Amino acid sequence: MTRTLMLALLLTATCGAPALAEEAEPLAPFSFDAVNVPLAKVMEQAKAEKKLIFIDFFLKG
Amino acid sequence: MHLERTTLRDPQVGTSLREFVTLRYVEGHANAAPVIRRFRVQAYPTLLVLDSNGAEVATVAPLEAKEFVQELADVRAGKGTLPSLQAAVKAAPQDADAALELGGYLANRYPEQTAAICTQVVTGMKAADPRIAKALFLHGYAESNRNQNEKALALWERVLVEYPKSKAAGDAAIFCTNVLPLLPPARGLAFLEKALMRVDPKYRRSLEYTRGYLYAKAAEAEWLRRGEEAGDEPEVLNNVAWECYLRTWHTDKAVGWARKAVELSQGAPHMLDTLAHLLARQGKLAEAITLEKEALGKLKDDSMRADFEEALAKFKAVQAVRERRTAKASQR
Structure with missing residues (x-):
């Protein structure tokens, strides 16, 4: 196991499993709750959890 | 990418982000487009x-982990957020600082709102108020964000001329270097001459670098103009074409001018040599070799013979390499 993978697993465990993830990002250091999910759906989750929504607009490549 | 490699790998960042529902939109995805x-x-x-209703609360700068965590904490505490800035302006409409804070927040994505705010701030102030400089700079920045570069430059010119010692003048000196290359070189150079007379010496270097760049662009524009206005003067056409060859400017146009010069001069050797060089640059080596041979044949003065022979040898060598490559490729 590489150090990166270990850290990724550790962070996934810390941050909880992605609830709405459409695309898994196994080696990402941080797992987003949702990727490319319609905003309305994420708003429902934010309302239920009484949280703000953090969005990362990301350019691939 | 920086965020991916550094900030998001930090465990403290992960912990801070757990307080949010986190969402990533990848540019190009159908669900990302309406939100973008x-x-x-x-x-x-x-x-x-x-917020959970989809209203904007804040932008977060992609900073190093420690600052990023602090910024997320500030957002959760309502510090520097869009609603807090809007509330401050609503509570004190005459407060120029509050207005400029809001203007600064909006400048990247809502520049027209920033422009309106800054105009209002400047209108309501006495000329001696140093905040005018900040408002003018910010207004210029907003204008540059909506591609109104001439307007941006005019506003920054005011900052540099009227408030040369202000921090805003330094900001204007830095940001104008992004806009100047987008404008006609003569306009940029006129701006820089004024700016360089007034700006704090620590900003001179970047302005001088930009001035050098603009002089080069101005020179290119001037040669281009000469080429286009050369009419039927073969020497002028040939001079412009040769300058274009030396500086790798507008090869296609230069070939046209060089051909016309050759035609008008009925094949003057130095003009044949110019045309041959340009054609070689376009990869038309056979024609370049023919023309260079013709130039050598017509030479009456030996002062240029060595140069022509060297050019001919170079064209032949490049052609030989190309032929070998083509032969190899066809064998595969």
Whole structure:
């Protein structure tokens, strides 16, 4: 196991499993709750959890 | 990418982000498009915080982990957020500082709102108020964000001329270097001559670098103009074409001018040599070799013979390499 993978697993465990993830990002250091999910759906989750929504607009490549 | 490699790998960042529902939109995905449009996202990464109704709360700068964690904490505490800035302006409409804070927040994605705010701030102030400089700079920045570069430059010119010792003058000196290359070189150079007379010496270097760049662009524009206005003067056409060859400017146009010069001069050797060089640059080596041979044949003065022979040898060598490559490729 590489150090990166270990850290990724550790962070996934810390941050909880992605609830709405459409695309898994196994080696990402941080797992987003949702990727490319319609905003309305994420708003429902934010309302239920009484949280703000953090969005990362990301350019691939 | 920086965010991916550094900030998001930090465990403290992970812990801070657990306080949010986190969402990533990848540019190009169908679900990302309406959100990108709605929040006018133009650069990547852009980090936004929304409330659960989808209203904008804050932008977060992609900083190093420690600052990023602090920024997330500030957002959660309502510090520097869009609603807090809007509330401050609403509570004290005459407060120029509050207005400029809001203007600064909006400048990247809502520049027209920033422009309106800054105009109002400047209108309501006495000329001696140093905040005018900040408002003028910010207004210029907003104008540059909506591609109104001439307007931006005019506003920054005012900052540099009227408030040369202000921090805003330094900001104007830095940001104008992004806009100047987009304008006609003569306009940029006129601006720089004024700016360089007034700006704090620590900003001179970047302005001088930009001035050098603009002089080169101005020279290119001037040669281009000469080529286009050369009419039927073969020497002028040939001079412009040769300058274009030396500086790798506008090869296609230069070939046209060089051909016309050759035609008008009925094959003057130095003009044949110019045309041959340009054609070689276009990869038309056979024609370049023919013309260079013709130039050598017509030479009456030996002062240029060595140069022509060297050019001919060079064209032949390049042609030989190309032929070998083509032969190899056809064998595969």
